[in-house]
Amino acid sequence: MLNGEPGQPIFHQRGLRQGDPLSPMLFILVMDVLNSLFTKAAEDGLLSPLHSIGQRLSLYADDVALFISSDGEDLQLTKDILKFFGEASGLQTNLQESCVIPIHCDEGIVEDINNTLECTAASFPTTYLGLPISDKKLRRGDLLAWIEKIANKLPGWKASLLTLAGRTVLVRFVLTAIPIHLLVAIKVPKWFLRAVDKIRKGFLWTGRKNANGGNCLVAWEKVMRPIDLGGLGIHNLEILGWALQMRCLWLEKTRSDRPWAGLQIPVYSNTTAMFACAITTTVGNGRNTLFWTDRWLHGSCLEDLAPNVVSCVPLKFRKKENSG
Amino acid sequence: MVTAQEDKHQILLEHFEGILGQARTRTVSLELAAFHRAGVDLSILDAPFSEDEVWATIKALPADRAPGPDGFTGRFYKSCWQIIKSDLMAALISIHQGDLRNLELLNSAYLTLIPKKAEALEANDYRPISLVHSFAKLVTKLLANQLAPLLNNLVATNQSAFIRGRCIHDNYMLVQQTIKVLHRRKISSLFLKLDISKAFDSVDWSFLLEILSHLGFGFT
Numbered sequence: 001m002l003n004g005e006p007g008q009p010i011f012h013q014r015g016l017r018q019g020d021p022l023s024p025m026l027f028i029l030v031m032d033v034l035n036s037l038f039t040k041a042a043e044d045g046l047l048s049p050l051h052s053i054g055q056r057l058s059l060y061a062d063d064v065a066l067f068i069s070s071d072g073e074d075l076q077l078t079k080d081i082l083k084f085f086g087e088a089s090g091l092q093t094n095l096q097e098s099c100v101i102p103i104h105c106d107e108g109i110v111e112d113i114n115n116t117l118e119c120t121a122a123s124f125p126t127t128y129l130g131l132p133i134s135d136k137k138l139r140r141g142d143l144l145a146w147i148e149k150i151a152n153k154l155p156g157w158k159a160s161l162l163t164l165a166g167r168t169v170l171v172r173f174v175l176t177a178i179p180i181h182l183l184v185a186i187k188v189p190k191w192f193l194r195a196v197d198k199i200r201k202g203f204l205w206t207g208r209k210n211a212n213g214g215n216c217l218v219a220w221e222k223v224m225r226p227i228d229l230g231g232l233g234i235h236n237l238e239i240l241g242w243a244l245q246m247r248c249l250w251l252e253k254t255r256s257d258r259p260w261a262g263l264q265i266p267v268y269s270n271t272t273a274m275f276a277c278a279i280t281t282t283v284g285n286g287r288n289t290l291f292w293t294d295r296w297l298h299g300s301c302l303e304d305l306a307p308n309v310v311s312c313v314p315l316k317f318r319k320k321e322n323s324g
Numbered sequence: 325m326v327t328a329q330e331d332k333h334q335i336l337l338e339h340f341e342g343i344l345g346q347a348r349t350r351t352v353s354l355e356l357a358a359f360h361r362a363g364v365d366l367s368i369l370d371a372p373f374s375e376d377e378v379w380a381t382i383k384a385l386p387a388d389r390a391p392g393p394d395g396f397t398g399r400f401y402k403s404c405w406q407i408i409k410s411d412l413m414a415a416l417i418s419i420h421q422g423d424l425r426n427l428e429l430l431n432s433a434y435l436t437l438i439p440k441k442a443e444a445l446e447a448n449d450y451r452p453i454s455l456v457h458s459f460a461k462l463v464t465k466l467l468a469n470q471l472a473p474l475l476n477n478l479v480a481t482n483q484s485a486f487i488r489g490r491c492i493h494d495n496y497m498l499v500q501q502t503i504k505v506l507h508r509r510k511i512s513s514l515f516l517k518l519d520i521s522k523a524f525d526s527v528d529w530s531f532l533l534e535i536l537s538h539l540g541f542g543f544t
Contacts, residue, residue, distance in 0.1 A: 028475070068516065104506065
């Protein structure tokens with residue numbers, strides 16, 4: 001279509017249509033082959049093993065993350081696998097645009113990466129799926145981008161033309177919604193929550209990033225209460241974060257086919273406590289019941305009934321399944 | 325700079341012929357049976373569409389999206405369902421039985437261009453939006469609805485996009501915690517974040533068909 005009139009027909013011979021409900025499913029079936037290729041290579045001992053648990057690949061649509069050993073042969077093989085997959089499927093990996101990060105490698109590896117993969121080595125922290133990842137604890141600078149993202153929303157809104165009720169809606173459903181993706185995934189430090197709160201508070205009362213004490217008519221704690229308790233229904237981010245992380249614990253307990261099986265996940269201690277008191281375990285075949293910590297004995301756990309016995313058991317045994 | 329309508333046609337035709345119109349010549353093919361998961365029983369997909377299924381899909385169609393070459397919107401299907409029901413079902417059933425006569429009349433689309441930036445001067449600066457026939461939309465939606473519940477068994481757990489019940493955070497957890505473990509145990513390793521160029525646009529159809537038949541999709 002050009003200026004309202006159709007041109008000559010083009011015959012469609014490759015690619016998948018965007019927006020077609022079927023295309024994404026076909027696409028992931030194609031990507032699954034890449035996963036099988038790497039799994040097979042690892043099973044046959046062509047790729048050196050990394051660690052006993054976990055997967056090598058993480059695929060989310062066209063976002064592929066891959067772990068390999070820093071061995072020179074493994075590098076070459078990985079490159080070949082990607083090349084063959086590219087030739088066969090049309091999905092060429094653009095190595096120049098890809099990013100390689102060494103974990104616990106000596107200096108020589110950087111040269112290997114340059115020579116074999118023809119791409120440059122980067123370092124942590126980086127982002128994956130829009131979230132920061134790092135080998136160490138996340139530092140302040142890694143999360144500042146999120147604060148800016150939230151603060152950048154404000155100038156576009158004509159705050160001076162909005163009523164308090166209008167600003168409340170924006171705070172509740174826009175400013176609060178932005179950090180949710182982050183809150184589900186990581187344990188956010190206190191300063192981060194305070195910084196977000198400052199923006200939310202400032203916008204609610206004055207329409208600006210900052211508000212003085214005098215601008216705030218009601219204490220922030222009261223504002224954050226649910227509407228039936230006299231607040232404005234703005235979520236308390238800290239408690240929201242605890243609640244959002246409950247999901248991880250639930251999946252850890254109930255879904256054995258989760259991709260991160262065997263890996264520890266970081267959750268707030270409050271989440272663990274909340275989870276523990278909300279869940280009781282009914283023992284079936286005992287396979288996924290934790291003997292020491294689950295509440296399977298008339299609604300209480302051994303930790304409550306016999307704290308002295310439990311304290312004699314080393315911590316690492318308590319977390320193990322089937323340890324009873 | 326091109327201003328005449330015919331010249332514009334020519335430039336855009338060449339551009340999109342280049343992107344969409346050429347099948348790749350493949351130099352390599354993969355022996356899927358040697359390494360890929362075994363197929364599963366997908367005979368459930370061979371059952372013909374039922375009337376309830378079609379109606380449920382039509383109800384879920386967005387009412388007022390831009391129509392394709394036929395000019396029918398979702399609203400038309402919704403309000404005229406009682407009238408067109410028998411004809412529509414007959415068409416769907418014949419498609420299902422592999423009767424593809426004159427399908428090209430229904431399976432075509434308008435490419436409409438939407439500028440990606442304020443001053444779009446080259447063909448590459450436009451995002452092509454294809455407006456397909458409403459009937460083709462309906463058929464793909466029906467197929468997608470049938471396939472969706474089965475995907476869980478067809479795709480490895482470390483891929484979570486587009487599958488109901490899986491979540492983007494599963495992938496994030498996997499990557500972040502694997503990095504932590506490797507770091508803590510001092511295992512020397514590499515983390516690669518791959519960039520696949522033009523992923524959606526470059527899937528090879530013959531490869532896709534090989535995968536589908538390997539997984540047990542029928543050819544009817």
